[in-house]
Amino acid sequence: MTEPREIVAKTIGDVELSTCALVDVLDGMGVTSAVLPSTLRHHSGRHTLTYGTAYTVSWVEVRKQVSIHQPSPSTWQQVRDFLVPEITDGVGRVYVGGAGELLTHAALAGGMSVTYLLEQIGFEAIVLGGAVRDRAVVEQASRPVVASNFIPTDTQGAYRVATTGTECRIGDVRIVTGDWVFIDGNGTVVIKDEIVLEVLTKAVAMENAEARILAQVRAGRPLHEIVDEGGQI
Template sequence: MTMSVEDVSAALADLSCTDLSDAMDKLAIPGQCLGIMPLDRSFRLVGQAWTLRYGPVGEDPGTVGDYIDDIGPGRVVVLDNQGRLDATVWGDLLTMTASKRGVEGTVIDGVCRDVDRALELSYPIFSRGNWMRTGKDRVQVEATGDPVTVGGVRVEAGDWLVGDGDGVVSVPMARVEEVVAVANNIRDAEERIRREVESGSSLRAARGLVGYHSLQTHASG
């Protein structure tokens, strides 16, 4: 990667999830995390994944994990709870500590609780929803730092997560510069279309100027 981490973060912060989704379609990279949405539409996050995978408890109940004190700025906590809606893996104390430590946000394939705290602290949480029942004695940590699945997308530690009002995308670390370049081109093309329409052009003509209908199409598609 030739861009610094700081440059990548700034570039991604300047793009929307739709820009990035279109770019990944163009590059045939699966990255749109289905069903993972912000608790509040104003929430926005950009950062690199710190991953944890949960599983159901067995004879040894295990724990939900004490990990948050080891995570800081630039990281997004990515929790794979296998899409479970009946047991939470994130709540008030985790939100408070993560916010204090400057963590960029949390993405959960599952649900959270204590929503009011996240809203009060403007701490970005993206999940399948919220419910009050604890995950204690229901789920346990299976692995940290391993690849996880979120909304049907494989997320590896260090991959880039971007979230906004439209949901979450995961950009593979090895291809982030390529995705940023294509996303910028798509965004600029759509901005040109808007300017043309505002100046009196028909949408059909404005789209034709930039080849709109092939912007997101993969070369072999």
């Protein structure tokens, strides 16, 4: 049986697909809330297209328990599941952590966890709905790490992991485990599994058409004339 990632790779082929084309297709299909906030930056790895299915980690603020006399879990017990110990093979997957609105004042991961998740578990990329820390390590990662900013503060004592492998939210975008995540230097796009092949097929056709237009522009033709003829830009 052909794996979903192989099907996606075959659909893309050798086309240099960008998230710009994916969003243009999604717009044409009436799909909104697919682009993660523009304040998220690509901090490491290659800037060409990286993709995989999402595996989510949902974070929430730490609140007092029902009984103030009841001992609270240790801060480590509250956050340890962000390392997704249930996952031993991240190949074909993108790690996605979110806390709703961008969490810019505390890091959702750091150098050790980034190294572990990318190099030992094998995730294709890490997407964080907020900050990361340990800049010197993160910027050396061979695969993409997407985050809002660097900050020295971590989440322990202030946030806890609510669920893993279900869903999370980053800004206005809800990401469900199994959704497809596409990352390049332009940004990060989330596409539902049930429409991903349709989107990719249309995006590949669009990229091919735009490559022909670009070739004509480089050959000296005015862009407005080409668009008048073909109706695409």
